[in-house]
Amino acid sequence: MRFLPLRAKIRPVADPAREEGNRFMKVTINRSVLELVEGDITLQDTEAIVNAANPSLLGGGGVDGAIHRAGGPQILEECKAIGGCPTGEARITSGGRLKARYVIHAVGPVYKDGRQREPEWLAGAYWSSLELASLNKIKSVAFPAISTGVYGYPMEAAAEVALTTVRRYLEGHPEIQRVRFVLFGTMAYEVYERALRAMKEEGRLKEGRPM
Numbered sequence: 001m002r003f004l005p006l007r008a009k010i011r012p013v014a015d016p017a018r019e020e021g022n023r024f025m026k027v028t029i030n031r032s033v034l035e036l037v038e039g040d041i042t043l044q045d046t047e048a049i050v051n052a053a054n055p056s057l058l059g060g061g062g063v064d065g066a067i068h069r070a071g072g073p074q075i076l077e078e079c080k081a082i083g084g085c086p087t088g089e090a091r092i093t094s095g096g097r098l099k100a101r102y103v104i105h106a107v108g109p110v111y112k113d114g115r116q117r118e119p120e121w122l123a124g125a126y127w128s129s130l131e132l133a134s135l136n137k138i139k140s141v142a143f144p145a146i147s148t149g150v151y152g153y154p155m156e157a158a159a160e161v162a163l164t165t166v167r168r169y170l171e172g173h174p175e176i177q178r179v180r181f182v183l184f185g186t187m188a189y190e191v192y193e194r195a196l197r198a199m200k201e202e203g204r205l206k207e208g209r210p211m
């Protein structure tokens with residue numbers, strides 16, 4: 001029998017987000033942790049994951065399709081009972097067969113030219129999702145990059161809105177302990193990482209100590 005060097009046996013305590021994703025960044029905001037990870041939202045172990053839904057809440061492609069496929073038919077049944085959701089808002093269902101206990105269905109805007117109140121609607125989708133999390137005593141939430149796929153929102157602009165909105169919410173709501181952005185692919189991850197680094201360097205993050 002071959003003995004492994006002792007070093008190989010000692011595994012550092014992994015950050016939960018690190019397990020599935022490739023790249024990872026973490027900052028603290030007030031009492032909460034904000035993480036960026038490259039990965040698949042359906043695999044996340046946060047209490048809630050957020051779906052990039054449409055106003056019908058009846059499913060679709062992209063993240064929406066992946067969540068309904070992975071979570072099973074119960075989610076769609078609950079969505080049907082809710083009966084839809086306006087742009088800029090969110091609704092909550094159970095997580096069906098997902099690891100996450102809840103799915104928060106957020107409806108971002110379709111991007112036209114950036115002058116049709118798209119930033120406001122997008123911020124609303126993030127803010128409403130976090131309000132629902134607070135209301136339901138959910139302490140950890142994973143978001144995809146809402147509106148940046150089928151809905152055509154440019155990634156840089158969307159990252160700025162997403163990070164600013166979440167930062168503002170966490171500054172006033174320490175009950176949400178962890179927010180994770182799950183970025184699909186290297187390009188999306190790098191855009192978010194650049195935006196978060198810029199925020200940090202410009203002193204726009206109120207970093208504190210997590211609970």
Ligand code: AR6
Pocket residue numbers: 039040041042052053054059060061062063064065066108144145146147148149150151152153182183184188
């Ligand atoms: N995990 C994380 N991110 C993902 C995943 C995944 N498994 N799959 C795709 N993305 P989209 P939208 C990224 O199109 O733009 C649906 O049909 C993707 O690369 O899912 O808000 C709904 O029913 C992109 O960056 O959502 C609506 O009709 C981001 O997630 C419409 O699409 C969002 O892409 C909503 O469009």
